[in-house]
Amino acid sequence: MNTAPPSPSTDRLAVSARGIVKAFGVGDARTQALKGTDFTALEGELHLIVGPSGCGKTTLLSVLAGTLESDQGEVSVLGTRLTGLAASQVTRFRCRHIGFIFQQFNLIPTLSLVENVSVPLLLNGTGRHEAEAKAAERLKQVGLAGRERQRPTQLSGGQQQRVAIARALVHEPRLVICDEPTSALDSVTGHQIMDLLSGAARAPGRSVLIVTHDPRVYGYADRISEMEDGRVTGVHSGDSLAAFIHAETRS
Amino acid sequence: MFLLALKMLLGDRAKYLMLVGGLAFSSLLMTQQYSVFQGLLAWTTSHMRNMRASIWVVEARVDQVNETKAMRDTDLNRVRSVDGVDFAVPLFQGVLKARAPDGSDKMIQMIGLHSGTLFGRPPRMIEGDITQLRLPNAVVIDTLAAEMTRLGAGMGRPLRIGDTFEINDREARVVGICQTERHFFGYPYVFSSYDQALQYAPRQRKMLSMILAEPKPGLDEAEVVRRITAETGLRAFTVPQMEKATLRWVWTNTGIPISFLTTIILGFVVGVAICGQTFYSFVLENLRNLGALKAMGASNGLLAAMLLLQSMTVGVIGFGIGIGLTALFGLTIAKSGQPPFKIDAGFIVQAMGAVLLICALAALFGIRRVAKLEPAIVFRG
Ligand SMILES: Nc1ncnc2c1ncn2[C@@H]1O[C@H](COP(=O)(O)OP(=O)(O)OP(=O)(O)O)[C@@H](O)[C@H]1O
Ligand SMILES: [Mg+2]
Numbered sequence: 001m002n003t004a005p006p007s008p009s010t011d012r013l014a015v016s017a018r019g020i021v022k023a024f025g026v027g028d029a030r031t032q033a034l035k036g037t038d039f040t041a042l043e044g045e046l047h048l049i050v051g052p053s054g055c056g057k058t059t060l061l062s063v064l065a066g067t068l069e070s071d072q073g074e075v076s077v078l079g080t081r082l083t084g085l086a087a088s089q090v091t092r093f094r095c096r097h098i099g100f101i102f103q104q105f106n107l108i109p110t111l112s113l114v115e116n117v118s119v120p121l122l123l124n125g126t127g128r129h130e131a132e133a134k135a136a137e138r139l140k141q142v143g144l145a146g147r148e149r150q151r152p153t154q155l156s157g158g159q160q161q162r163v164a165i166a167r168a169l170v171h172e173p174r175l176v177i178c179d180e181p182t183s184a185l186d187s188v189t190g191h192q193i194m195d196l197l198s199g200a201a202r203a204p205g206r207s208v209l210i211v212t213h214d215p216r217v218y219g220y221a222d223r224i225s226e227m228e229d230g231r232v233t234g235v236h237s238g239d240s241l242a243a244f245i246h247a248e249t250r251s
Numbered sequence: 252m253f254l255l256a257l258k259m260l261l262g263d264r265a266k267y268l269m270l271v272g273g274l275a276f277s278s279l280l281m282t283q284q285y286s287v288f289q290g291l292l293a294w295t296t297s298h299m300r301n302m303r304a305s306i307w308v309v310e311a312r313v314d315q316v317n318e319t320k321a322m323r324d325t326d327l328n329r330v331r332s333v334d335g336v337d338f339a340v341p342l343f344q345g346v347l348k349a350r351a352p353d354g355s356d357k358m359i360q361m362i363g364l365h366s367g368t369l370f371g372r373p374p375r376m377i378e379g380d381i382t383q384l385r386l387p388n389a390v391v392i393d394t395l396a397a398e399m400t401r402l403g404a405g406m407g408r409p410l411r412i413g414d415t416f417e418i419n420d421r422e423a424r425v426v427g428i429c430q431t432e433r434h435f436f437g438y439p440y441v442f443s444s445y446d447q448a449l450q451y452a453p454r455q456r457k458m459l460s461m462i463l464a465e466p467k468p469g470l471d472e473a474e475v476v477r478r479i480t481a482e483t484g485l486r487a488f489t490v491p492q493m494e495k496a497t498l499r500w501v502w503t504n505t506g507i508p509i510s511f512l513t514t515i516i517l518g519f520v521v522g523v524a525i526c527g528q529t530f531y532s533f534v535l536e537n538l539r540n541l542g543a544l545k546a547m548g549a550s551n552g553l554l555a556a557m558l559l560l561q562s563m564t565v566g567v568i569g570f571g572i573g574i575g576l577t578a579l580f581g582l583t584i585a586k587s588g589q590p591p592f593k594i595d596a597g598f599i600v601q602a603m604g605a606v607l608l609i610c611a612l613a614a615l616f617g618i619r620r621v622a623k624l625e626p627a628i629v630f631r632g
Contacts, residue, residue, distance in 0.1 A: 062627035067546050088550060095548020102629050106543035108255075110262020115255055122252045123548050179630045 014207035015041040020073035033059040035230035051227030066090040099168030101178035107152035114148035120171040138166035158189035256557035270565040277522025278573020288511035290591025294435040302371040304463035315497040321457035335475040339464035340365035343448035350417040353405020360438040363448025379427025391427035396439030418451040534617035546626035566610035
C-alpha cells in the first residue's frame with residue numbers, strides 16, 4: 001500500500017488541496033466532516049474517492065468543486081487558487097471549467113433534454129441555437145439521439161444519468177465532478193454509465209473525479225483516494241491499485 | 252437562460268395557473284371596485300354636468316351640490332347686484348313624488364329652470380324642444396324617467412312626447428326627452444320652468460333652492476365667487492370647488508369610500524397572499540433545480556433575475572386578464588349604466604404598479620431563499 005502522495009513533478013496537478021478542515025453545526029450538533037485532509041488529482045486521470053458512509057467524501061468533493069467553502073486549508077483547481085477568491089469569481093470559475101454529475105441527476109423536469117443539456121453553455125454566454133446544436137450532438141454521443149425534445153421524466157434512471165453526463169461535458173470542462181453517479185442505478189446500468197465516464201468523458205487534459213462507495217466500479221479508476229473519518233488515508237495507483245481493488249472486491 | 256426560466260414557469264402548469272388566476276382575480280377586484288367607486292362618486296356630482304353653470308350659489312349652511320336649503324327670493328337680486336356677476340338665475344331642485352300612468356308613485360328629481368333663459372338646461376335633447384317648457388304644465392324628462400319601470404309604468408312602452416303623468420296631483424305633459432348623466436340618488440330628472448316647478452312642489456315659505464350664475468366675460472370665476480360670498484353671506488362655489496366640496500362630503504359623511512377601499516385593499520392582500528404563497532412554494536419545489544443551476548455556475552444575480560422575470564411575467568399576464576375582465580364588465584353594464592362605472596387611467600397604472608409590486612415581493616422572498624442556498628445541497632441525496 002502506497003500512502004505517499006503522488007509526486008507532482010512528473011504529471012500536472014488538476015486538483016490540489018492541503019489541510020482542509022470543515023465542520024457543520026454548532027455546539028453538541030457540531031460534526032467535523034473534514035479533519036485537515038490533503039488531496040491531489042492529476043490532469044487526465046479518472047480518480048475515485050472511496051470510503052465508508054459519513055467519512056466526508058461528499059464534503060470534500062463540494063470543497064474541491066468550489067460549491068462549499070472550507071473552514072481551513074487551501075484548494076487549487078486547474079492552477080487557480082480558489083481559497084480566498086470572491087464567491088462570484090468561484091462561481092464564474094465553476095461555470096467555465098467544471099462539469100457536474102449528481103447522484104439524483106438533478107435534471108430540470110419541465111425542460112426538454114436538449115434544453116437541460118444546453119444549460120452550461122447558456123450560462124457561459126453561448127447563444128441558444130448554437131447551444132442546442134451542441135447539446136443535441138452530446139445527446140447523440142451518450143446514445144440518446146432523436147429524443148432531444150423529450151422530458152427527463154419520460155426516461156429511465158440510467159437514461160437520465162446519460163443526459164446528466166451530456167450536460168456535464170457539453171461545455172468541454174477540464175474537470176468533471178461526480179458524486180455517486182451509479183448508486184441510484186442497477187448494476188448493469190451502473191456499468192454502462194461508468195463506461196461512458198471512462199470513455200466519452202475522457203479527453204486530453206480533462207480529469208474526472210468520482211465519489212463512490214460501490215466497489216464494482218473500482219476497476220475503472222486510474223487512481224483511488226481512500227477516505228476514513230474526515231481524512232484521505234491512502235492513495236492507490238498502478239500496482240497498489242490492483243492490489244487494493246483485489247482486496248476490496250473480495251471482501 | 253431567461254427563455255428557460257419562462258419554460259420552467261410554464262412547465263409547472265398548476266402553479267402557473269394559480270399565480271395568473273390569483274393575480275387576475277386580485278387585479279379584477281381592485282380595478283373593478285375602483286371603477287364602480289369612481290362611477291359612484293361621479294354620480295354624486297352629476298348635477299353639475301346636467302345643469303352646467305360656472306357659479307353655484309346656495310344657502311350658507313349647504314355643504315354640497317345634492318343638498319338644498321331654501322333661500323329667500325330676494326337673495327337672487329342680491330347675487331345679481333354683486334359686481335362681476337354677469338347674470339344670475341333661480342333654480343328649483345327637489346325630490347318630488349310623481350304618479351305614473353298606472354297609478355304608482357315614483358320619485359323624481361325635479362329641476363325648475365328660469366323660464367326667460369332656460370339656463371341650466373340639460374346638455375342634450377333627444378326629442379322635442381326645450382323652449383316648450385314655457386308652456387303650461389310642460390316638462391322635459393330624461394330617458395330614465397321615460398322608462399317603463401319609471402314614469403312609463405302602465406303605458407306598455409316608454410313615455411313619449413305628448414304623454415302625461417302627475418306630479419303632486421298636477422298634470423305634467425311631456426314636451427321633450429333629454430339625455431342626462433345619472434344622479435347618485437337614482438331618481439330620474441324632470442325639468443320644468445321655475446314657476447311651474449313651484450306649482451308642482453309643496454308650497455313653502457321659501458322655495459329658491461339654488462342660484463346659477465355666470466361671471467362677466469374675462470373675470471375670474473373664483474374671484475367672483477369670493478365677492479358673492481363676502482357680499483351676500485350666501486355660499487358660492489365654482490364647479491371645481493363644488494365638486495371638491497361634494498366629494499369631501501361623501502368621504503366624511505358616508506361609508507361608501509371605506510367599504511370600497513376595504514374591498515380594494517382586500518384585493519391587494521388576496522393577491523399578495525396567493526401570489527406570495529404560490530410563488531414561494533414554486534421556488535421551494537424548484538430549490539434542487541436552482542441549487543443545481545447554482546452549482547453549475549449560475550450567479551445569484553442571474554437566478555434573481557430569472558425569478559423576477561418569472562414573477563413579473565405572471566404579474567403582467569394576470570393583470571392583463573384582470574383588467575380585461577374589468578373592461579368587459581364595464582362594457583356589459585355600459586348600456587344600463589348600472590352599477591356606475593368609470594375607468595380611471597391613473598388608477599390602472601397604480602393597480603398595475605400594485606400587482607407588479609406584489610410579484611416583486613413574491614420574487615424577493617424566493618430570491619432571499621435562493622441567495623442563501625448552498626449549491627452543495629445538490630450533492631446530498
Ligand atoms: N450540511 C451538513 N450539515 C450538517 N452535517 C453535515 C452536513 N453535510 C455533511 N454533514 C456531516 O458530515 C459528515 C460527512 O458527511 P459527507 O456527506 O461528506 O459523508 P459521505 O462520505 O459523503 O457519506 P455518504 O457515503 O453517506 O454519502 C457526516 O457526519 C454528515 O452527517
Ligand atoms: Mg456522500
